[in-house]
Amino acid sequence: MTLGEEDAVIGRLTRERAELSRRLVALSAELDSIGIHLQAIGKMLHEYPNHLLGTVEITDEQKSALDVGKIMTLLSEWKEADSSLKDYNEKLAQLGLR
Numbered sequence: 001m002t003l004g005e006e007d008a009v010i011g012r013l014t015r016e017r018a019e020l021s022r023r024l025v026a027l028s029a030e031l032d033s034i035g036i037h038l039q040a041i042g043k044m045l046h047e048y049p050n051h052l053l054g055t056v057e058i059t060d061e062q063k064s065a066l067d068v069g070k071i072m073t074l075l076s077e078w079k080e081a082d083s084s085l086k087d088y089n090e091k092l093a094q095l096g097l098r
Helices: 003-047 060-065 068-094
Strands: none
Touching (some): 003 060, 003 068
């Protein structure tokens, strides 16, 4: 591999690693937000179960947090991105970069 080809590979790996890092941050933030909404719903269920059907409003964000399929998809995407990021870090380490 020529020096130019090696530089191109390093540049590509570095860019892709940065994209994965950003994706992990975004997924983590979304999962954190869902967790906060689930905590709020849990608190309402614990403290005011008889009011949930009448007077207490559940927000659209809280309703969205109850979507187990969405949560499972996000967790799967997070796991895949995390695994890929580890692979990129390994490849860059083998090239003497971190």
